[in-house]
Amino acid sequence: MDIQKKQILIGHGSGGKLSQELFQNLFSPHFSNPFLDETHDGAIFEINGVRLAMSTDSYVVNPVFFPGGNIGDLAVNGTVNDVSMCGAKPLYLSCGFILEEGFSMAELDAIVKSMRLAADKAGVYLVTGDTKVVEKGKVDKVYINTSGIGVIEKDITISPKNAVNGDVIIINGNIADHGIAIMSKREGLDFTTDIQSDSAALNHMIAAVLDVSENIHVLRDPTRGGLSATLNEIAEASQVGIYLQETCLPIHEQVKTASALLGLDPLYIANEGKSIIIVPEADAEKILAVMQSFEEGKHSVIIGNIQEKNSGKVILETELGTKRIIDMPSAEQLPRIC
Amino acid sequence: MDIQKKQILIGHGSGGKLSQELFQNLFSPHFSNPFLDETHDGAIFEINGVRLAMSTDSYVVNPVFFPGGNIGDLAVNGTVNDVSMCGAKPLYLSCGFILEEGFSMAELDAIVKSMRLAADKAGVYLVTGDTKVVEKGKVDKVYINTSGIGVIEKDITISPKNAVNGDVIIINGNIADHGIAIMSKREGLDFTTDIQSDSAALNHMIAAVLDVSENIHVLRDPTRGGLSATLNEIAEASQVGIYLQETCLPIHEQVKTASALLGLDPLYIANEGKSIIIVPEADAEKILAVMQSFEEGKHSVIIGNIQEKNSGKVILETELGTKRIIDMPSAEQLPRIC
Numbered sequence: 199m200d201i202q203k204k205q206i207l208i209g210h211g212s213g214g215k216l217s218q219e220l221f222q223n224l225f226s227p228h229f230s231n232p233f234l235d236e237t238h239d240g241a242i243f244e245i246n247g248v249r250l251a252m253s254t255d256s257y258v259v260n261p262v263f264f265p266g267g268n269i270g271d272l273a274v275n276g277t278v279n280d281v282s283m284c285g286a287k288p289l290y291l292s293c294g295f296i297l298e299e300g301f302s303m304a305e306l307d308a309i310v311k312s313m314r315l316a317a318d319k320a321g322v323y324l325v326t327g328d329t330k331v332v333e334k335g336k337v338d339k340v341y342i343n344t345s346g347i348g349v350i351e352k353d354i355t356i357s358p359k360n361a362v363n364g365d366v367i368i369i370n371g372n373i374a375d376h377g378i379a380i381m382s383k384r385e386g387l388d389f390t391t392d393i394q395s396d397s398a399a400l401n402h403m404i405a406a407v408l409d410v411s412e413n414i415h416v417l418r419d420p421t422r423g424g425l426s427a428t429l430n431e432i433a434e435a436s437q438v439g440i441y442l443q444e445t446c447l448p449i450h451e452q453v454k455t456a457s458a459l460l461g462l463d464p465l466y467i468a469n470e471g472k473s474i475i476i477v478p479e480a481d482a483e484k485i486l487a488v489m490q491s492f493e494e495g496k497h498s499v500i501i502g503n504i505q506e507k508n509s510g511k512v513i514l515e516t517e518l519g520t521k522r523i524i525d526m527p528s529a530e531q532l533p534r535i536c
Numbered sequence: 537m538d539i540q541k542k543q544i545l546i547g548h549g550s551g552g553k554l555s556q557e558l559f560q561n562l563f564s565p566h567f568s569n570p571f572l573d574e575t576h577d578g579a580i581f582e583i584n585g586v587r588l589a590m591s592t593d594s595y596v597v598n599p600v601f602f603p604g605g606n607i608g609d610l611a612v613n614g615t616v617n618d619v620s621m622c623g624a625k626p627l628y629l630s631c632g633f634i635l636e637e638g639f640s641m642a643e644l645d646a647i648v649k650s651m652r653l654a655a656d657k658a659g660v661y662l663v664t665g666d667t668k669v670v671e672k673g674k675v676d677k678v679y680i681n682t683s684g685i686g687v688i689e690k691d692i693t694i695s696p697k698n699a700v701n702g703d704v705i706i707i708n709g710n711i712a713d714h715g716i717a718i719m720s721k722r723e724g725l726d727f728t729t730d731i732q733s734d735s736a737a738l739n740h741m742i743a744a745v746l747d748v749s750e751n752i753h754v755l756r757d758p759t760r761g762g763l764s765a766t767l768n769e770i771a772e773a774s775q776v777g778i779y780l781q782e783t784c785l786p787i788h789e790q791v792k793t794a795s796a797l798l799g800l801d802p803l804y805i806a807n808e809g810k811s812i813i814i815v816p817e818a819d820a821e822k823i824l825a826v827m828q829s830f831e832e833g834k835h836s837v838i839i840g841n842i843q844e845k846n847s848g849k850v851i852l853e854t855e856l857g858t859k860r861i862i863d864m865p866s867a868e869q870l871p872r873i874c
Contacts, residue, residue: 201642201645202641203641203642204641204642205637205638205639205640205641206635206636206637206638206639206640206644206669207637207669208669208671208755209669210635210667210669211635211667211668211669211670212669216564217667220667221667224641224644224645224648225648225665225667228645228649228651228652229648229651229662229665230646231661231662231663233628233661233663233664234661234662234663234664234665240664241628241630241663241664242629243661243663244687245586245588245687246586246626246687246689247551247586248583248584248585248586250583250685250869252628252630252663252664252683252685253630253664254630254631254632254664254666254681254683255632255666256632256633256634256666256668256681257668258634258670258674273683287815289581289583290571290579290581290590292579292590292591292592292683293592294592294593294594294681294683295547295594296594296634296679297544297548298544299543299544299545299546300543300544301543301544302543302544303539303540303541303542303543303544303562304539304540304541304542306544307539307562307566310562310563310566310567311566313567314566314567323569323571323572323581324567324569324572325569325571325572325579325581325590326567326572326576326578326579326590326591326592327563327567327572327592328592328593328594329548329549329555329558329559329563330549330595330596330679330867330872331544331545331546331548331549331550332549332596332676332871332872333546333723333871333872335673336675336676337674337675337676337679338670338674341634341668341675341679343592343594343632343681343683345590345592345630345632345681345683347583347588347590347685349583349584351584362782380777385740397855419575448674469732474678480699521625529761530669533669533670533671534668534670534671
């Protein structure tokens with residue numbers, strides 16, 4: 199990649215191959231340090247003997263209000279989840295607003311209200327913030343950054359590098375709901391489907407999972423780029439083969455229909471209330487039982503396992519018994535999905 | 537303020553009266569909690585016995601490159617300073633980029649490089665990040681959020697509420713350089729002035745100040761809204777009168793000229809490498825000596841003091857011996873200054 203002549207493309211924000219390239223060729227050479235190089239959902243560090251996790255995300259979702267949520271609760275849930283995926287208990291969040299001149303104060307009020315409700319539900323505090331306003335047309339209504347800090351209280355190391363042969367992959371329910379909810383609204387299909395975004399804070403469920411098993415290897419929320427981007431990252435980081443059973447993948451019928459209509463593959467569509475949990479098979483049953491006791495985990499299932507062969511790859515075993523490789527998404531199927 | 541009918545104005549991002557109104561009438565009613573209600577530059581909290589400070593800022597400065605810096609080092613220095621103003625040692629920063637489709641990768645590379653250099657100089661790590669890309673015209677080139685976490689190692693409480701009668705006000709050098717550097721560039725005056733932004737990390741100097749005195753009452757960096765916004769906030773929070781000596785205010789001659797040309801008052805113009813230190817008079821001399829030993833503090837001076845009368849107000853005692861009230865800026869003199 200010749201940086202000097204190139205321009206930023208929409209796909210550089212996809213969470214797929216172009217995002218990886220941008221990270222590897224531009225950000226990483228400058229920013230490289232032991233914390234960042236972990237390429238986790240957040241950073242893990244110790245301050246005076248206390249292990250902490252920190253994560254950040256900017257939200258640019260379009261539209262700002264969508265079935266099942268808005269940019270505000272999405273921003274709270276998203277960062278709560280990213281901190282949780284480090285094995286941490288999220289505690290404190292910051293939020294930075296960039297507002298467009300002329301933006302409706304009533305809409306901002308609704309967004310802020312839903313952020314507080316989401317924070318209360320997750321049991322975190324929004325402790326500090328910042329508000330910038332730019333001229334009309336220099337931002338699209340409102341973008342929100344949330345950053346979060348949490349404490350790692352158990353002696354565990356959760357990392358995308360830790361998947362090993364024999365592990366199983368659990369997910370806490372239907373995939374692709376968030377992306378389809380957004381796209382339905384954007385494309386005016388929201389009268390033909392009642393799919394809601396799955397936006398939800400997963401920290402309480404994850405804490406219960408960590409209480410019942412000390413053997414969690416990987417936690418990851420499959421947001422941008424969907425299950426395929428997340429699993430490809432893990433397959434590469436852990437140097438393992440990831441095998442998915444197509445018949446086990448939980449997908450809502452309406453999502454299947456809408457995906458077909460929009461020419462999209464649910465495996466590449468963003469989720470905002472889902473977590474992948476990779477764990478030795480022996481622990482799977484008790485973990486599933488715990489997850490299923492939570493509203494956000496009641497449809498939890500095993501969707502595949504980790505094998506030695508096909509290291510670095512994600513393989514889908516189809517209903518017909520054939521196998522196909524699920525590639526990392528290359529560019530951007532769904533811009534501004536979160 | 538009737539939220540239901542109003543729209544966001546540029547002035548709501550000014551750091552002045554409109555910003556205060558937005559915070560008090562919209563953010564605070566929803567977000568209110570003991571951490572946020574401190575209205576500090578950051579939040580202070582304890583995790584498992586370790587006292588921490590967290591701060592966040594989104595940077596939307598226009599132009600992205602300006603005399604003395606760019607949006608990247610500004611974003612690092614700004615958050616390092618906000619964490620420092622809580623009396624904390626900044627340690628770890630997150631950064632979130634929102635990029636415009638078509639933005640030059642060479643410019644992004646230069647920005648990212650300068651962030652690393654600024655982080656190294658401040659002695660902090662950029663540990664986690666996020667990159668979003670939006671369509672051309674939905675953001676102006678690049679906006680950056682940085683959030684920072686630091687540790688408070690001393691048994692001190694720095695707060696805008698702590699200024700008391702008899703304290704003096706110290707500043708570490710010339711005011712208004714940042715705002716004038718930006719405006720000169722924006723207005724095409726940069727051929728007639730060589731004023732550079734004062735963008736700098738102040739954490740090393742502040743740490744040395746905290747080492748030499750246990751009596752620091754207030755630390756604050758006068759950014760958006762300039763010295764006037766910062767001092768008005770302190771006067772109100774501490775319920776004291778703040779008296780400034782016009783003859784003591786350090787202002788570069790070129791800044792005076794440019795301000796006059798642009799119709800601006802240096803007291804209302806942003807700084808990005810300045811700190812107000814409010815401290816009992818007895819400690820002032822040793823603090824000044826320490827500050828002056830740092831490059832970023834070599835022009836440190838006392839600019840005024842705290843009195844009981846005129847509580848909540850900032851008073852300028854002019855060269856001619858007259859007094860005038862320095863109001864909180866109402867709207868936005870200089871949009872997108874940081």
